[in-house]
Amino acid sequence: MLTDAFEPDEAGYIRHWIQTRPYTKPYLGSETLEEKIRAEVIQEDPGAYPRRCPPSLGGPAPDGTTWHFHYPGQNTYVDLGTFHHTIRKVTLYASNLIVSNKVQEVPIRLWTANTIDLWQDQQHKSRYTRAKRKRVSASPTIVLTLKPGQNRLTVQLQELGVRDTPFLFALQLLDSSDGLKIAIPGHPAPTPRLAMAAHWLDTLTVTSASLEAPQPPPCPVSVTLDRPVQSKNRSWMTGDLQMSWHEEDIFSCQVELREADQRLSRLFEIPANLAMSNPGESLEAHQTRSLEEIATTLSDEPARSLFAVLARHALGTADNEADEAALQEGLDFVSGRLDCADFRLAALLRLYALDWGHVEQRNMIGMAAMMFRYWEDEDGNDAMAFNSENHSILFHGCQYIAGILFPEETFTASNRSGNEQRDLGRSRCLEWLNDRHAYGFTEYLSSTYSPLTAAALVNLIDFSDDKEIRTSATTLLDRLLRQLAEHTFDGVTTGPQGRVYRSVLYPHTSAAQGLLSFATGESVVESVDPWSVFVATLSTYTPPGDLSSVAERAISRTYHQANQCILLQKTPHYVISSVQIADDTPLKAGQPGYQEHLWHASLSRDCHIFANHPGTVSDTGISRPGYWNGNGILPSLVQRESTIFATYEIPPEHPVSFTHAHWPTDVFDESIEDEEGWVLGRQGNGFVGLWCSEATNLVSDVLVGRDLVAISRKVAWIARCADTEEISDLDAFRTSCLSLKPRYDPTRGDLFWDDRQIL
Numbered sequence: 001m002l003t004d005a006f007e008p009d010e011a012g013y014i015r016h017w018i019q020t021r022p023y024t025k026p027y028l029g030s031e032t033l034e035e036k037i038r039a040e041v042i043q044e045d046p047g048a049y050p051r052r053c054p055p056s057l058g059g060p061a062p063d064g065t066t067w068h069f070h071y072p073g074q075n076t077y078v079d080l081g082t083f084h085h086t087i088r089k090v091t092l093y094a095s096n097l098i099v100s101n102k103v104q105e106v107p108i109r110l111w112t113a114n115t116i117d118l119w120q121d122q123q124h125k126s127r128y129t130r131a132k133r134k135r136v137s138a139s140p141t142i143v144l145t146l147k148p149g150q151n152r153l154t155v156q157l158q159e160l161g162v163r164d165t166p167f168l169f170a171l172q173l174l175d176s177s178d179g180l181k182i183a184i185p186g187h188p189a190p191t192p193r194l195a196m197a198a199h200w201l202d203t204l205t206v207t208s209a210s211l212e213a214p215q216p217p218p219c220p221v222s223v224t225l226d227r228p229v230q231s232k233n234r235s236w237m238t239g240d241l242q243m244s245w246h247e248e249d250i251f252s253c254q255v256e257l258r259e260a261d262q263r264l265s266r267l268f269e270i271p272a273n274l275a276m277s278n279p280g281e282s283l284e285a286h287q288t289r290s291l292e293e294i295a296t297t298l299s300d301e302p303a304r305s306l307f308a309v310l311a312r313h314a315l316g317t318a319d320n321e322a323d324e325a326a327l328q329e330g331l332d333f334v335s336g337r338l339d340c341a342d343f344r345l346a347a348l349l350r351l352y353a354l355d356w357g358h359v360e361q362r363n364m365i366g367m368a369a370m371m372f373r374y375w376e377d378e379d380g381n382d383a384m385a386f387n388s389e390n391h392s393i394l395f396h397g398c399q400y401i402a403g404i405l406f407p408e409e410t411f412t413a414s415n416r417s418g419n420e421q422r423d424l425g426r427s428r429c430l431e432w433l434n435d436r437h438a439y440g441f442t443e444y445l446s447s448t449y450s451p452l453t454a455a456a457l458v459n460l461i462d463f464s465d466d467k468e469i470r471t472s473a474t475t476l477l478d479r480l481l482r483q484l485a486e487h488t489f490d491g492v493t494t495g496p497q498g499r500v501y502r503s504v505l506y507p508h509t510s511a512a513q514g515l516l517s518f519a520t521g522e523s524v525v526e527s528v529d530p531w532s533v534f535v536a537t538l539s540t541y542t543p544p545g546d547l548s549s550v551a552e553r554a555i556s557r558t559y560h561q562a563n564q565c566i567l568l569q570k571t572p573h574y575v576i577s578s579v580q581i582a583d584d585t586p587l588k589a590g591q592p593g594y595q596e597h598l599w600h601a602s603l604s605r606d607c608h609i610f611a612n613h614p615g616t617v618s619d620t621g622i623s624r625p626g627y628w629n630g631n632g633i634l635p636s637l638v639q640r641e642s643t644i645f646a647t648y649e650i651p652p653e654h655p656v657s658f659t660h661a662h663w664p665t666d667v668f669d670e671s672i673e674d675e676e677g678w679v680l681g682r683q684g685n686g687f688v689g690l691w692c693s694e695a696t697n698l699v700s701d702v703l704v705g706r707d708l709v710a711i712s713r714k715v716a717w718i719a720r721c722a723d724t725e726e727i728s729d730l731d732a733f734r735t736s737c738l739s740l741k742p743r744y745d746p747t748r749g750d751l752f753w754d755d756r757q758i759l
């Protein structure tokens with residue numbers, strides 16, 4: 001038997017494999033419905049075992065590259081999901097060796113969001129296709145009969161790549177894994193060296209100024225230290241147990257080992273080193289400097305290049321070469337109808353309406369606009385997303401404005417005239433605007449999407465030929481900015497969100513913070529977001545003049561967005577807010593979530609607390625919902641003044657069996673840990689207490705020292721804020737929290753607080 005080998009983890013997951021890189025093939029058929037395309041490209045018959053390229057580390061792989069080692073870090077999945085702007089078939093192979101000391105039958109199950117085939121020693125054992133689109137589910141139990149010695153497992157993973165596409169699998173042993181080892185196929189046998197290297201990476205710890213290991217590195221190690229201005233590359237000295245640095249602005253570090261001709265890497269983030277500041281200048285000077293920063297963005301950064309053109313146009317500092325490159329990238333994106341092409345088209349139409357460009361450039365923009373597909377009722381086959389809140393108003397607004405700009409031309413995808421596109425776009429814009437006036441935003445307070453919606457509204461304000469639309473869009477944009485300002489505390493906007501990404505960890509860097517910073521200036525933390533350029537480029541829209549006072553005042557408010565009830569409690573020393581969730585609310589307790597951020601508490605601009613049920617098991621995954629952003633399963637949640645109560649019941653078929661909280665231990669002035677289920681902290685004159693019905697453990701995967709994990713499928717969390725105007729000090733706050741005697745009954749799902757049932 002192997003001694004230096006990999007083993008299944010405590011939950012029975014086999015995590016170490018060799019794999020091919022995902023290889024893709026564009027879909028060239030004529031079908032338009034996603035599930036029918038998927039059925040067309042992923043055949044019912046099992047995939048083919050890679051006999052011509054048998055799995056062996058460093059050997060030739062079916063995709064034309066080589067088989068390479070998968071270092072999983074803390075992830076139980078081989079997780080290689082990504083974003084596809086066009087429709088593509090994606091395929092991956094992976095393989096390893098289970099080494100058994102005897103003949104035995106081993107029950108397993110496969111977890112995936114895709115279609116997976118499993119072979120044992122070239123014999124096809126099982127095919128499983130996920131139950132729901134973009135959701136991980138588990139296969140029925142599969143029994144493997146293992147022989148003594150090596151048993152080769154090989155999987156093929158297949159999926160239709162459309163926009164954000166989970167592409168992942170896990171293999172879990174369902175009984176005790178005693179006597180089983182995991183080896184890596186290859187010659188000479190690479191397992192002992194790779195196992196040693198992976199263990200060394202797994203045991204690294206990080207402080208704000210150093211990396212530390214219990215043993216010297218087993219092989220050459222390089223470290224990339226990321227700084228705001230310039231990254232630094234360092235080598236870890238042979239024999240050392242520590243590598244330190246003196247810079248105070250090292251936010252992340254990438255540690256890379258080279259062993260057996262393979263590269264193993266691990267990323268750490270050090271949030272305590274992430275700087276922030278308020279603009280030290282007038283609002284006008286801050287806006288000009290923000291435009292200058294956007295304008296100097298390199299033209300080889302496609303997502304921002306057209307914004308740079310708009311910024312240069314506003315500043316009167318054209319760069320013909322960069323402008324031409326940016327224009328061509330934008331035109332190619334729009335003409336290819338890649339997902340998010342509506343983002344580029346909104347910028348192109350804005351440039352056209354502002355009389356930017358020479359005749360040839362303007363003609364190219366016009367041709368792209370007339371050939372574009374503006375909605376699902378028009379001809380075309382593409383991966384564009386139409387129906388989210390920001391996408392729909394961007395599409396409708398582009399259709400409307402393009403119709404105004406080119407009234408007599410024929411739009412090829414719909415065979416409509418520009419006037420017809422204008423009328424239909426106007427109708428769709430009015431319907432969207434009226435729905436938001438009546439029900440509020442579905443992507444409320446979104447740190448990512450609020451600026452996109454704002455940009456679409458600015459285009460309508462500036463270029464609509466209809467006073468009703470201009471007035472309606474202005475009123476809604478005022479409301480959007482005021483809501484961001486209301487949820488701003490100590491200069492940073494936070495709060496529950498209709499759609500959220502991982503920037504929730506660093507709200508002062510978010511796109512919404514950039515928009516608010518541009519509109520408000522000195523009263524908020526500085527951030528620059530390129531979508532702000534829509535407000536800046538000769539816009540007729542002026543943000544409300546009271547945003548600073550709104551951001552700074554205390555607020556106690558209940559309001560509704562998309563039929564959801566949001567509570568906000570903001571004092572001079574803390575803010576805590578949430579969306580209410582029960583069995584009869586739009587977000588339903590116990591149902592799968594997506595990208596919702598449910599509650600948020602802050603004691604300062606860098607002290608943020610929230611909890612969620614992750615949608616993926618590791619911070620290295622890209623799934624929606626993610627590890628920190630969104631929820632796999634929604635809790636019951638209620639807020640009473642400055643206290644939030646949440647209970648989770650996670651079904652056994654969900655792959656993530658824990659909840660966790662963002663608990664920034666490194667920023668508290670004082671803290672008390674693990675007393676009768678409580679962790680408590682003080683920063684300045686604000687207090688926060690976090691209680692969990694299960695034991696918690698502070699872990700570090702990517703994020704250093706802030707991940708408070710509770711392993712249980714039935715669990716309750718309570719978050720409570722207070723300040724020195726109510727309670728004298730942290731000890732008194734501790735006494736007050738303990739006196740309220742929280743209690744959770746997991747068999748009934750009942751949560752009690754101060755002898756009263758809350759949930």
